[in-house]
Amino acid sequence: MWQPATERLQHFQTMLKTKLNVLTLRKEPLPTVIFHEPEAIELCTTTPLMKTRAHTGCKVTYLGKVSTTGMQFLSGCTEKPVIELWKKHTLAREDVFPANALLEIRPFQVWLHHLDHKGEATVHMDTFQVARIAYCTADHNVSPNIFAWVYREINDDLSYQMDCHAVECESKLEAKKLAHAMMEAFKKTFHSMKSDGRIHRNSSSEEVSHEFESDDG
Numbered sequence: 001m002w003q004p005a006t007e008r009l010q011h012f013q014t015m016l017k018t019k020l021n022v023l024t025l026r027k028e029p030l031p032t033v034i035f036h037e038p039e040a041i042e043l044c045t046t047t048p049l050m051k052t053r054a055h056t057g058c059k060v061t062y063l064g065k066v067s068t069t070g071m072q073f074l075s076g077c078t079e080k081p082v083i084e085l086w087k088k089h090t091l092a093r094e095d096v097f098p099a100n101a102l103l104e105i106r107p108f109q110v111w112l113h114h115l116d117h118k119g120e121a122t123v124h125m126d127t128f129q130v131a132r133i134a135y136c137t138a139d140h141n142v143s144p145n146i147f148a149w150v151y152r153e154i155n156d157d158l159s160y161q162m163d164c165h166a167v168e169c170e171s172k173l174e175a176k177k178l179a180h181a182m183m184e185a186f187k188k189t190f191h192s193m194k195s196d197g198r199i200h201r202n203s204s205s206e207e208v209s210h211e212f213e214s215d216d217g
Contacts, residue, residue, distance in 0.1 A: 004092065055103030058174055060147070060167035062112065063089050066149060068164045073135035078148040083162035086142050103147075103167055105181040106130075107188040110149075130189040134162065136182045138175035143168065147175040 063085040070077065102113040110128040128151055136149035148166040155161065169175040 030120075039122040057102045057111070057113070058169060058178060060101050060169050060174075061089075061099055061105045062114075063146070063166040063168060065151075065163045065165045065208040068162050070162070073150055075137070075139070077135065078127075078137055078150065078164050079140060079142070082140050082148050082166050083142050084147055085163050085164075085166045086146070099170075101167065103178065105178065107185055110182070110185070110190070128165075130185045131193065133182070133186070135199075136179055138172075138179040144172040145169045145175050147178040 063082075066081045066084050068077070068081050100115050102111075102115060104111040106114065108130050110130060112126040112128070114124045114126075118159065128149075132152040132154075134150045134152060136147070137146075138144045138147045145168050146166055147169055148164055151163050151165060152160050153163050169179075170180065197200070
């Protein structure tokens, strides 16, 4: 049925009031909003801070390395290269060699931490794989405090060379201790390689002595 515009407007206003009254009657109280003062937030990293690892080992003076020849390393085989390294150092020697490295012998690796002028370990470190050490000894005529080892260095072209490395310890006893520690590291490495199948299970440490020999005097 057609209604004038004025009647339609009045009808609309009446319906709107009715709706508003219904909404007002059903109106629920608004939730109370409580504002808190901002609190200080302590920021922290999700990664726990790692404590600086105290290096364990023997303070030594690293004399350097020199290439050596041969595949059979017997008692006295490091005497000549050690004398060469000793002479190079004595040219610039004062009275006593200051310790410039920390030698740390581990079950499978030998770490040579280089020290700064304050005697603290730097980030520069030489790593030697125990399985590639062919010979070590603390028995040298030039000085009883020298500990040396022959290492098979792998070149970029997969060729290798045998290098003799030497360090001077604070005493003859320290040099002997390094030789014994190196032998223990070899035994652990050998047994691990044997259990992994990299060495024939029927082999013994004596049968692979040509791979590593120790002469601690």
